[in-house]
Amino acid sequence: MAAGCTAALLIALGVLSVCAGSGSGPVAEGATGEEAEWAEPWDGAVFRPPSALGAVGVARSPRTQLPRKEEAVDLPVLLWWSPGLFPHFPGDSERIECARGACVASQDRRVLGDSRTRALLFYGTDFRASEAPLPRLAHQSWALLHEESPLNNFLLSHGPGIRLFNLTATFSRHSDYPLPLQWLPGTAYLRQSAPPLQERAEWRRRGYAPLLYLQSHCDVPSDRDRYVRELMRYIPVDSYGKCLQNRELPTLRLQDTATATTEDPELFTFLSRYKFHLALENAICNDYMTEKLWRPMHLGAVPVYRGSPSVRDWMPNNHSIILIDDFESPQKLAEFIDFLDKNDEEYMKYLAYKQPGGITNQFLLDSLKHREWGVNDPLLPNYLNGFECFVCDHELARLAAKKAHVASPGVIPVPEPHIAQPSHMDCPVPKPGLGSVEEIPENDSTYGDYILMKPTQGPKLKRMRGEARDLSHHKCVAKLKAVSQIWGYSQTLLLLWFEHKA
Numbered sequence: 001m002a003a004g005c006t007a008a009l010l011i012a013l014g015v016l017s018v019c020a021g022s023g024s025g026p027v028a029e030g031a032t033g034e035e036a037e038w039a040e041p042w043d044g045a046v047f048r049p050p051s052a053l054g055a056v057g058v059a060r061s062p063r064t065q066l067p068r069k070e071e072a073v074d075l076p077v078l079l080w081w082s083p084g085l086f087p088h089f090p091g092d093s094e095r096i097e098c099a100r101g102a103c104v105a106s107q108d109r110r111v112l113g114d115s116r117t118r119a120l121l122f123y124g125t126d127f128r129a130s131e132a133p134l135p136r137l138a139h140q141s142w143a144l145l146h147e148e149s150p151l152n153n154f155l156l157s158h159g160p161g162i163r164l165f166n167l168t169a170t171f172s173r174h175s176d177y178p179l180p181l182q183w184l185p186g187t188a189y190l191r192q193s194a195p196p197l198q199e200r201a202e203w204r205r206r207g208y209a210p211l212l213y214l215q216s217h218c219d220v221p222s223d224r225d226r227y228v229r230e231l232m233r234y235i236p237v238d239s240y241g242k243c244l245q246n247r248e249l250p251t252l253r254l255q256d257t258a259t260a261t262t263e264d265p266e267l268f269t270f271l272s273r274y275k276f277h278l279a280l281e282n283a284i285c286n287d288y289m290t291e292k293l294w295r296p297m298h299l300g301a302v303p304v305y306r307g308s309p310s311v312r313d314w315m316p317n318n319h320s321i322i323l324i325d326d327f328e329s330p331q332k333l334a335e336f337i338d339f340l341d342k343n344d345e346e347y348m349k350y351l352a353y354k355q356p357g358g359i360t361n362q363f364l365l366d367s368l369k370h371r372e373w374g375v376n377d378p379l380l381p382n383y384l385n386g387f388e389c390f391v392c393d394h395e396l397a398r399l400a401a402k403k404a405h406v407a408s409p410g411v412i413p414v415p416e417p418h419i420a421q422p423s424h425m426d427c428p429v430p431k432p433g434l435g436s437v438e439e440i441p442e443n444d445s446t447y448g449d450y451i452l453m454k455p456t457q458g459p460k461l462k463r464m465r466g467e468a469r470d471l472s473h474h475k476c477v478a479k480l481k482a483v484s485q486i487w488g489y490s491q492t493l494l495l496l497w498f499e500h501k502a
């Protein structure tokens with residue numbers, strides 16, 4: 001994309017964020033930076049990953065002194081543009097030591113125009129084009145950290161959105177600094193032993209359903225509740241969250257979101273009474289896996305999963321979860337769960353990975369072994385610091401390549417630009433949770449808003465393309481204001497408009 005076009009996109013997106021900001025629910029939700037359900041104690045994790053917005057763990061080389069001027073004079077500067085992320089304390093800048101050498105990390109926006117400022121770091125959930133620093137400087141890389149749900153900022157699931165960046169750290173294995181296992185502390189977490197089956201049989205006799213559902217974020221792109229509602233017709237499901245609720249948590253303490261925390265042992269004991277947990281991610285993207293998947297495995301329950309289409313690649317063995325999409329209908333899935341519920345031997349095969357040597361997936365073992373960051377591990381850097389060093393190393397390499405080129409221009413070519421790819425946020429077009437697009441009523445807001453988020457397909461695309469073609473810039477902005485209550489629609493229309501102009 002030409003620089004001018006990028007700038008235009010950003011300016012218009014800036015206008016969009018202004019329109020959208022004054023609008024409605026979905027936008028405000030995206031802006032909070034966390035999936036709403038995380039506010040619910042029963043739907044949180046046993047741990048929080050070292051979220052960019054949460055407490056920051058131990059830095060690779062914690063220092064309390066600011067770099068002295070003469071010491072820092074030639075070092076590349078990495079500027080954290082998104083506020084509140086700077087993983088150092090105290091002060092506004094700090095020298096960091098990385099594999100290839102040193103850089104200065106800073107959150108002082110006054111260094112933006114400095115020739116030493118080589119990279120800007122953005123947080124995906126917070127990325128608002130209206131706040132992006134323009135004009136973009138040719139010598140600076142833009143680095144994106146976006147490990148959270150793609151629904152927080154669906155713009156980044158679009159080609160023109162993700163290609164604004166040069167370096168990425170996302171949940172995708174294809175990103176430059178991949179974080180697919182950000183919710184998995186390690187193999188010991190998976191190996192924790194399961195409660196005896198007799199205990200669970202006793203809970204079943206006391207009226208518990210075989211399946212647990214715990215979801216309080218109901219209106220999401222994966223449209224999960226539509227599927228679960230249908231499944232409930234064929235097999236009992238105990239549902240405790242706000243979505244499809246049919247039971248209350250057993251104690252007032254657990255019900256009170258103010259007292260029970262996400263790591264509450266009482267909650268985990270309670271959840272482990274269930275043999276199967278419905279585990280559906282809020283958005284369907286390759287390698288987007290969260291605590292919804294790993295928590296049941298930790299507790300010795302079998303996840304009934306829909307989420308990352310490539311989830312099999314990461315499983316401890318090839319027989320540890322039930323994939324919803326392997327079944328032709330909710331009824332067939334219910335029959336299978338019922339069969340396992342009644343056959344202990346078959347059920348226990350799903351927990352074989354907890355036995356010594358039971359984790360046979362070498363790809364998983366290698367990925368855990370080779371990642372340099374830890375999950376709630378005070379001895380390892382968190383991925384915020386890790387990504388920062390990755391960017392530092394990249395910039396040092398880029399400077400060296402440039403220098404080599406300048407020294408012998410005939411021999412060594414200009415370094416190639418490095419641009420992020422759609423595979424770094426690999427989210428297929430949202431589909432209804434059950435049935436086909438044609439069967440979804442026009443007025444269905446649960447799903448309808450999200451289908452519009454993907455500009456390359458979708459039932460309304462053709463009409464929108466026509467609409468976009470007819471818009472002048474001025475009209476486009478007015479139109480966006482008019483429809484700003486529908487986040488997906490505005491974004492899509494805008495991107496189509498740029499596609500037309502480009």
Ligand SMILES: *[C@@H]1O[C@H](CO)[C@@H](O)[C@H](O)[C@H]1NC(C)=O
Pocket residue numbers: 318319360
């Ligand atoms: C699963 O793993 C077992 C043992 O490693 C192997 O015998 C079996 O063929 C595998 N099944 C599939 C479907 O890959």
Ligand SMILES: *[C@@H]1O[C@H](CO)[C@@H](O)[C@H](O)[C@H]1NC(C)=O
Pocket residue numbers: 001006138139140141142163164165166416417418419
């Ligand atoms: C960064 O990405 C932009 C496209 O978004 C590209 O024009 C630019 O050349 C890239 N810069 C580097 C240093 O790779």
Ligand SMILES: *[C@@H]1O[C@H](CO)[C@@H](O)[C@H](O)[C@H]1NC(C)=O
Pocket residue numbers: 441443444
């Ligand atoms: C959608 O339209 C159908 C048919 O006109 C109607 O029965 C239904 O109540 C509407 N649903 C909503 C959420 O407005």
